[in-house]
Amino acid sequence: MEKIAELQNVSLRKHGGKILDDISFDLNAGGIWGIVGPNGSGKTTIMKVMLGLLKYDKGTVKIDNQLVTSKKHSVVRDQVGALIENPSLYPYLTGLQHLSLYSSDKKKISTIVQQLKMTNYIKLKTKLYSLGMKQKLGIAIALVNCPKLVILDEPMNGLDPKSARELRMLIQQKNREGTTFLISSHVLSELQKIITGIIIVNDGKISIETTPSELKKKVNKQVIINTNDNDKALKTLNVLFPDDGLKSLIIDSDKSEKLNEYLQAIINNDIQILSVNDSQDDLENTMLELMQHKSDKEGSNL
Amino acid sequence: MKPLMYQEFLKLRFKKSTWISLIIAVGMMVLTGLTTLNVGSSDSKYYFSSAYGGFQWFIIVLIAINASSITSEFQFGTIKHLVIQADSRWRVYYIKLLAISCYNFIGHIIIFLAAVLIKLLLYPGLDLFSHYHYGSTVIVNLILNGALDFFLSYLFIGMVTLIACISSNSAVAVSVGIGVAFAGEGLSNMLLSSFPSIIPIMRWNPFNMLNFQQQFAYPEHIHDTHLLLSQMGIGIFVWSCLFLVLGQLLFQRRKI
Ligand SMILES: Nc1ncnc2c1ncn2[C@@H]1O[C@H](COP(=O)(O)OP(=O)(O)O)[C@@H](O)[C@H]1O
Ligand SMILES: [Mg+2]
Numbered sequence: 001m002e003k004i005a006e007l008q009n010v011s012l013r014k015h016g017g018k019i020l021d022d023i024s025f026d027l028n029a030g031g032i033w034g035i036v037g038p039n040g041s042g043k044t045t046i047m048k049v050m051l052g053l054l055k056y057d058k059g060t061v062k063i064d065n066q067l068v069t070s071k072k073h074s075v076v077r078d079q080v081g082a083l084i085e086n087p088s089l090y091p092y093l094t095g096l097q098h099l100s101l102y103s104s105d106k107k108k109i110s111t112i113v114q115q116l117k118m119t120n121y122i123k124l125k126t127k128l129y130s131l132g133m134k135q136k137l138g139i140a141i142a143l144v145n146c147p148k149l150v151i152l153d154e155p156m157n158g159l160d161p162k163s164a165r166e167l168r169m170l171i172q173q174k175n176r177e178g179t180t181f182l183i184s185s186h187v188l189s190e191l192q193k194i195i196t197g198i199i200i201v202n203d204g205k206i207s208i209e210t211t212p213s214e215l216k217k218k219v220n221k222q223v224i225i226n227t228n229d230n231d232k233a234l235k236t237l238n239v240l241f242p243d244d245g246l247k248s249l250i251i252d253s254d255k256s257e258k259l260n261e262y263l264q265a266i267i268n269n270d271i272q273i274l275s276v277n278d279s280q281d282d283l284e285n286t287m288l289e290l291m292q293h294k295s296d297k298e299g300s301n302l
Numbered sequence: 303m304k305p306l307m308y309q310e311f312l313k314l315r316f317k318k319s320t321w322i323s324l325i326i327a328v329g330m331m332v333l334t335g336l337t338t339l340n341v342g343s344s345d346s347k348y349y350f351s352s353a354y355g356g357f358q359w360f361i362i363v364l365i366a367i368n369a370s371s372i373t374s375e376f377q378f379g380t381i382k383h384l385v386i387q388a389d390s391r392w393r394v395y396y397i398k399l400l401a402i403s404c405y406n407f408i409g410h411i412i413i414f415l416a417a418v419l420i421k422l423l424l425y426p427g428l429d430l431f432s433h434y435h436y437g438s439t440v441i442v443n444l445i446l447n448g449a450l451d452f453f454l455s456y457l458f459i460g461m462v463t464l465i466a467c468i469s470s471n472s473a474v475a476v477s478v479g480i481g482v483a484f485a486g487e488g489l490s491n492m493l494l495s496s497f498p499s500i501i502p503i504m505r506w507n508p509f510n511m512l513n514f515q516q517q518f519a520y521p522e523h524i525h526d527t528h529l530l531l532s533q534m535g536i537g538i539f540v541w542s543c544l545f546l547v548l549g550q551l552l553f554q555r556r557k558i
Contacts, residue, residue: 053382053558074389082386088379092317101309102383141383 003065004029004149004180010049010059012204019045020056021204027182027197029148032175034191035184036287037201043184046201047084047151050182052076064148081147083155087138091127095137098126103144112140115170131158139167143174150174152183156190168194188287200287208287215287223259225249228272236269237262306388310401313371320367324409327359328416335420347434350421351443352519356413357451361483364409364455365462368402369475372466372553381558391554399546402459410452417444435519447515454514457538458483460545461508467552487512491526505529508541 005027012020020042027033035043048054050061052073061068066075089098095118099109113122116136126134135158142150156164171181172194185191188198192212200208208215227233230249237246241262244255251259259276266273304312314320331354338349349355375381381394388394418441421428430441438446458479466475490509494501504510505528514534517523524530529537 048558051382051386053385071390073386077387077389080386082382084379084382086379088382090313090374090378090380093313097312097316101304101312102387104304 002029003027004063005050005182006060006062007046007050008060010046010056010061012045012049012054012056019204020049023059023201023204023206025199025206025209027149027180029180030175030178031196032171032181032183032194033197033199034188034195035182035199035201036188036191037184037186037207039186041201042204043186043201044085044153045204047082047153047182047184050076050151051080051082051084053084079148080151081142081145081149082151082153083135083138083142084151084153087134087141089126089129089134089137092125094125095122095129095133095140098137098141099144102141105145108144108146112144115173116140117166132160132163135159136163136167143170143179146177147179149180149182152181154184154186156185164190198287222278223251223256224275224277225251225262225266225273226275226277227266228274232269233266233271236265236271240265306384306394306397307401309384310371310397311404314367314401314405319370320405323363323366324360324412327356327363327409327413330359331356331413331416332420335424339424343428346425346428347432347440347443348519350417350425350428351434351440351447353413353417353444353447354420356417357410357448358483360409360413361451361455361458362480364402364406365458365479365483366472366476367405368459368462369466369479370472371398371402372463373470373472373475376470376556376558377472379558385558392550395550395553399459399463406452406455406459410448414444414448447518450515450518453535454512454538456542457508457511457545460542460549464545464549464552467549467556482509482512487516494526494528501528506537508537508545510534511537511541514538 003026007026008024010020010023011018023042023046035046037043045054049056050063050068052068052070055070063073063075064079068076093101096109096113099112099122103109113119116139118133118136118140121129121133126137129137135155139152139155142152155167159167168190171183175181183191183195191198195212198208198210198212198215199206200210225233226249234246234249237244237249241258244258251262263273263276334349334354338346338354341349375384384394385391388397418430421430428440431439434440434443436443436446461482462475462479465478466472469475486509490504490507490512493507494504494510497504510527510529511534513523513527514531517527517531517534521531527534
């Protein structure tokens with residue numbers, strides 16, 4: 001598959017500390033890539049390196065098969081759109097003037113303004129914008145020239161839930177039209193519905209590179225049964241299914257196929273079922289668990 | 303994407319302070335013109351040929367515009383877009399300086415035109431082609447003064463740019479620049495008269511070059527500056543280049 005970006009063994013030191021430590025990953029063209037990690041883990045730094053805004057000490061960064069360094073990055077100008085950290089705007093210019101700074105195509109400008117629903121305020125100076133409006137304009141600037149790769153650093157920041165949903169839909173639409181995305185976030189949940197690949201960074205290192213479905217397989221789903229007499233229900237189940245060794249009414253995923261039998265048994269014993277719930281274990285927790293797991297293992301290696 | 307130079311012009315054009323400060327400078331010229339209505343013929347020639355103080359006012363405007371045009375890019379974070387588009391940082395830096403130079407040039411033209419206008423309105427008796435310093439007419443003196451001021455302004459552009467590249471705050475660069483504009487030459491003159499032993503070296507200090515126009519108007523000023531007019535010209539050129547190149551190195555290394 002065609003690769004839009006390749007990072008090989010990229011390292012960056014500042015003031016003696018390692019900010020990026022041997023980062024390697026490839027982005028296949030056509031995907032929506034999420035880069036997820038806690039605050040300060042190095043997401044923004046990785047993106048700045050990819051844009052040629054930061055000098056790196058070791059390794060190679062390529063975009064569209066061309067080397068990117070802080071001295072030379074014409075490929076970034078031609079093929080990449082980006083929103084890094086906060087939207088960078090001139091307070092004394094209007095949204096429209098901003099877009100016309102970065103694009104000379106009037107049609108593209110009006111298309112993106114409509115797609116992001118910014119028509120109402122696009123002719124106002126940006127010093128009058130709310131955080132969400134600024135964020136949208138920053139995203140519009142990244143998208144306006146229809147670049148091959150769009151890099152968005154925490155784009156959901158400051159967006160209300162409705163705008164965040166609209167942005168996710170826009171990202172998917174642009175992706176269908178052929179744009180590759182690299183999107184960072186410190187919360188996986190706002191990305192998990194749309195991304196096709198996840199890069200998890202922690203402490204300047206890549207800890208996991210996977211797909212959402214792979215990650216989902218690792219999710220330990222549990223079902224919690226709640227009745228009007230939980231003790232009696234548990235006793236009943238232990239009598240009827242002594243081999244299952246149930247210790248509570250929280251049923252692990254490996255026994256989930258027996259859920260029907262369990263529920264039947266409880267009903268037959270005149271116990272009233274109040275609720276049957278999925279446990280809250282989601283991708284977020286799984287990711288944190290995996291990261292924890294990994295750093296434990298590394299810790300024991302020392 | 304529009305060329306960077308065009309972007310710089312657009313930013314200057316849409317920033318209100320660019321024009322308001324120029325209007326204020328012209329307003330101050332009118333005020334000077336009004337308060338000096340009753341001076342004698344020789345003095346009125348002096349005020350006209352020095353553009354009613356307009357060049358001095360414009361230097362302050364220039365310092366402010368210059369400083370904010372650099373520091374604001376870092377403050378707003380817009381430097382990222384510029385660097386991505388320019389492919390290398392030194393180009394961003396020199397394109398900015400070029401835009402400021404254009405503004406500088408246009409500013410000087412406007413000050414010149416305003417001076418002529420003020421003369422036509424307030425001093426109908428003053429003949430533009432009457433004789434004044436250097437065997438030239440008053441109008442030629444005004445043009446010469448403008449040209450010298452334009453040349454000297456690069457010393458300010460160099461200094462202010464350098465400070466703007468170090469500090470994240472344009473107020474610092476502006477205050478230092480204006481401080482130098484008002485007190486620099488006095489400081490240098492004091493230094494030279496207090497420590498005559500270090501004159502051979504100290505006369506080359508950048509603040510001494512600020513006496514350029516003074517010495518042009520009053521050649522006897524050489525006793526204070528200890529430099530010929532031509533030596534000062536060389537000094538201005540060398541110091542300006544030095545400041546600008548140093549500014550470029552700092553600009554390139556600055557975190558974005
Ligand atoms: N110029 C710099 N000098 C020193 N440390 C830096 C610099 N830039 C970033 N860092 C450090 O690098 C780490 C990663 O930062 P960043 O990439 O902004 O993380 P994230 O975007 O994931 O929150 C942080 O610990 C931060 O303090
Ligand atoms: Mg960040």
